[in-house]
Amino acid sequence: MTALNISLDYDHTFTADPALWREFISSAQRRGHTVVCVTGRREPPDFTREPRMPDSIPFVCVGPDGLKRDAAAKAGYPINIWIDDMPGVIEPCRILNFD
Ligand SMILES: [Mg+2]
Numbered sequence: 001m002t003a004l005n006i007s008l009d010y011d012h013t014f015t016a017d018p019a020l021w022r023e024f025i026s027s028a029q030r031r032g033h034t035v036v037c038v039t040g041r042r043e044p045p046d047f048t049r050e051p052r053m054p055d056s057i058p059f060v061c062v063g064p065d066g067l068k069r070d071a072a073a074k075a076g077y078p079i080n081i082w083i084d085d086m087p088g089v090i091e092p093c094r095i096l097n098f099d
Contacts, residue, residue, distance in 0.1 A: 001031070005077050007038040007068065009084040010045060010053070016085070018051040025054055036060060036077045038068045040089055067091055 006028055008014055014021045014037070025035050037044075037059045044059040045051075062071040069091040072079050082090050 002080075004028075004033045004080040005072075006033055006035050006081045007072060007077070007079045007083065008035055008057075009082075009086070010037050010039040010041070012085040013083060014053060015051050018053075022054065025057065029056065034077070036072065036079070038062060038072045038077075038079070038082075038084075040064060040068070040086075062089075 008021060008025070028035050035057055037053060037057050039045075039059065040062050042061055042063045044061060045053075047053070058075075058077070060068075060072050060075045060077065062068050068082070068084070068089055069079065084090060087093070
């Protein structure tokens with residue numbers, strides 16, 4: 001089995017069901033995979049006010065103008081699998097981007 005880099009989006013993905021994704025993160029890490037939160041935010045969430053991700057999860061903050069694929073790779077996480085409610089922000093895609 002290959003160790004995977006898995007991107008888990010924060011807003012409307014992790015936050016849609018934090019308990020589900022915490023179980024997923026534990027299972028993935030137990031199996032040797034790396035889960036990274038690649039978010040469109042400019043800064044990581046404030047966990048004193050918002051649903052907490054495990055401390056072991058690194059954050060890559062892309063900001064509104066970047067593509068997640070490029071930002072994650074630049075941060076040292078070439079992503080194998082994306083979990084995201086807005087797939088059009090990951091990479092250029094003729095199907096998902098209409099401009
Ligand atoms: Mg999202």
